[in-house]
Amino acid sequence: MxxxxxxxxxxxxxxxxxxxxxxxxxxxxxxxxxxxxxxxxxxxxxxxxxxxxxxxxxxxxxxxxxxxxxxxxxxxxxxxxxxxxxxxxxxxxxxxxxxxxxxxxxxxxxxxxxxxxxxxxxxxxxxTMIKTDSEVASIKKAADMAAKVYKEILAIVKPGMRENEVAMEISYLGKKFGSEGDAFGIIVASGARGALPHGRASTKKIRKGEMVTLDFGCIHNGFNSDMTRTFAVGKPNDEARSIYDIVLRSQIKGVAAARAGMTGKELDDVCRDEIAAAGYGAEFGHGTGHGLGIDVHEGPGISFRGEGQILKPGMVVTIEPGIYIPNRCGVRIEDDVVITGNGCRVLTRAPKDLIII
Ligand SMILES: [Mn+2]
Missing domain, CATH: 3.40.350.10 (Creatinase/prolidase N-terminal domain)
Known part of the structure; x- marks a missing residue:
C-alpha cells in the first residue's frame, strides 16, 4: 500500500x-x-x-x-x-x-x-498540498516544457496573427515537448484584451505596439505547470512599459519573500503593497497565487483571504501579480515555486525582463 x-x-x-x-x-x-x-x-x-x-x-x-x-x-x-x-x-x-x-x-x-x-x-x-520530491520533479518537468514553449512561441508570433492561432501553436508545441495536454484553456490576451485577467484566446488579431499576455501550462504524470508572461509586439507605449516594470518588481519581491511559516495573506501583501505603492492597487483585483499540482488550482490560497493558509515545505504555489487597465492594456507575470526549508525554489525558468519582438 x-x-x-x-x-x-x-x-x-x-x-x-x-x-x-x-x-x-x-x-x-x-x-x-x-x-x-x-x-x-x-x-x-x-x-x-x-x-x-x-x-x-x-x-x-x-x-x-x-x-x-x-x-x-x-x-x-x-x-x-x-x-x-x-x-x-x-x-x-x-x-x-x-x-x-x-x-x-x-x-x-x-x-x-x-x-x-x-x-x-x-x-x-x-x-495533495504537500508534494514529495518526485511530485515536485514532475511539476518541474511540466514547467520546463512550458518554458520551452514560451521560447519558441516568441519566434512565431507576428503582427496580424490571431490570438487563437497563437493558442493553437502553444498547444501543439506543448504536446510536441511531451505534455499530456493543455493544463487549462490557454489565455492569449493582446492589447486592450490584456485587461481581462482570464481573456481566453479570441479571434482578435495582434497588432504592432500591443502587449500580449500568455497564460498556459503543461502536464507531466498528471501534474500541472502554470506560467504567465507578457511581452510586446513592437515598441509599447509608456503606460504599458511602466505597469510592466511595477508588476515585475512586485513579482520578484514575492519570489524573494516566499518561505515556510508565512501565511498566504502575508505573501499576497508583499506583492500587493508594491503595486499599491505605485498607485495601481485597484487595478490588481485578484489574488497573488494558488497551490498547484494534480489540479491547476489547489490550496493554499495566496490572497487577501489566505490568513489561515500557512506555507509549508513541499507546497508548490504560483506567484502571479498583475495590473489591468480597462480598455487599454494589462500585464501579468507568473512563476511556479516550491516552498523549501529556507525560502523557495523557482520552477519556471523563463526570462521575465520585458521582451519586445
Ligand atoms: Mn495561475
Whole structure:
C-alpha cells in the first residue's frame, strides 16, 4: 500500500470514519495511478483501497493501478460495494461534498442504506498540498516544457496573427515537448484584451505596439505547470512599459519573500503593497497565487483571504501579480515555486525582463 493511502487511512481513523468514497478523478489518479476518466475509489480505515470502473478500462487498470489497489470492473459500483460487504449498514462513510452533485448524492443515499454519510472537507486536498520530491520533479518537468514553449512561441508570433492561432501553436508545441495536454484553456490576451485577467484566446488579431499576455501550462504524470508572461509586439507605449516594470518588481519581491511559516495573506501583501505603492492597487483585483499540482488550482490560497493558509515545505504555489487597465492594456507575470526549508525554489525558468519582438 502506498504511503498516500496509508496516510489517508490514518486520517480516516482520526476522523472516526470507516471509509471515504473518492469521486474526483484527479484525486483518484493521485491515490491509485488510474489515468482514465471514469471510476470511483473507496478507501477504508483498515487500509483497503477498492477502485471500481467499467469495461472500457479493463485493460488499462491492469497496467496502471498501484500495488495494493484492488481493481473491479462493474457498471453499478455503489451496489457492488454493498453486495460485496465492503460498505455495510451502520458504517460511517465520508464523501467529497465539494465535488458530488445533488443527483449523485441522492443515488448514493439510495444505494448505501443505513450508512452514515459524512462530509470530509479538504481531507484529500490536505494530502495533495504537500508534494514529495518526485511530485515536485514532475511539476518541474511540466514547467520546463512550458518554458520551452514560451521560447519558441516568441519566434512565431507576428503582427496580424490571431490570438487563437497563437493558442493553437502553444498547444501543439506543448504536446510536441511531451505534455499530456493543455493544463487549462490557454489565455492569449493582446492589447486592450490584456485587461481581462482570464481573456481566453479570441479571434482578435495582434497588432504592432500591443502587449500580449500568455497564460498556459503543461502536464507531466498528471501534474500541472502554470506560467504567465507578457511581452510586446513592437515598441509599447509608456503606460504599458511602466505597469510592466511595477508588476515585475512586485513579482520578484514575492519570489524573494516566499518561505515556510508565512501565511498566504502575508505573501499576497508583499506583492500587493508594491503595486499599491505605485498607485495601481485597484487595478490588481485578484489574488497573488494558488497551490498547484494534480489540479491547476489547489490550496493554499495566496490572497487577501489566505490568513489561515500557512506555507509549508513541499507546497508548490504560483506567484502571479498583475495590473489591468480597462480598455487599454494589462500585464501579468507568473512563476511556479516550491516552498523549501529556507525560502523557495523557482520552477519556471523563463526570462521575465520585458521582451519586445
Ligand atoms: Mn495561475
Amino acid at each position: 502506498s504511503n498516500r493511502l496509508t496516510q489517508l487511512s490514518d486520517q480516516l481513523k482520526e476522523a472516526s470514519l470507516d471509509a471515504i468514497l473518492i469521486t474526483r478523478l484527479t484525486h483518484i489518479r493521485y491515490l491509485t495511478g488510474f489515468s482514465g476518466s471514469a471510476g470511483i475509489l473507496l478507501v477504508t480505515s483498515a487500509g483497503r483501497a477498492v477502485f471500481i470502473t467499467d469495461f472500457r478500462y479493463q485493460e488499462q487498470i491492469a497496467g496502471e493501478l498501484l500495488p495494493g489497489v484492488e481493481g473491479i470492473i462493474e457498471p453499478a459500483p455503489y451496489q457492488r460495494l454493498v453486495a460485496d460487504g465492503i460498505v455495510a449498514p451502520g458504517m460511517s462513510v465520508g464523501f467529497q461534498e465539494t465535488y458530488v452533485t445533488v443527483a449523485a448524492l441522492e443515488g448514493l443515499k439510495k444505494a448505501f442504506r443505513r450508512v452514515k454519510l459524512e462530509k470530509t472537507g479538504s481531507m484529500v486536498e490536505d494530502l
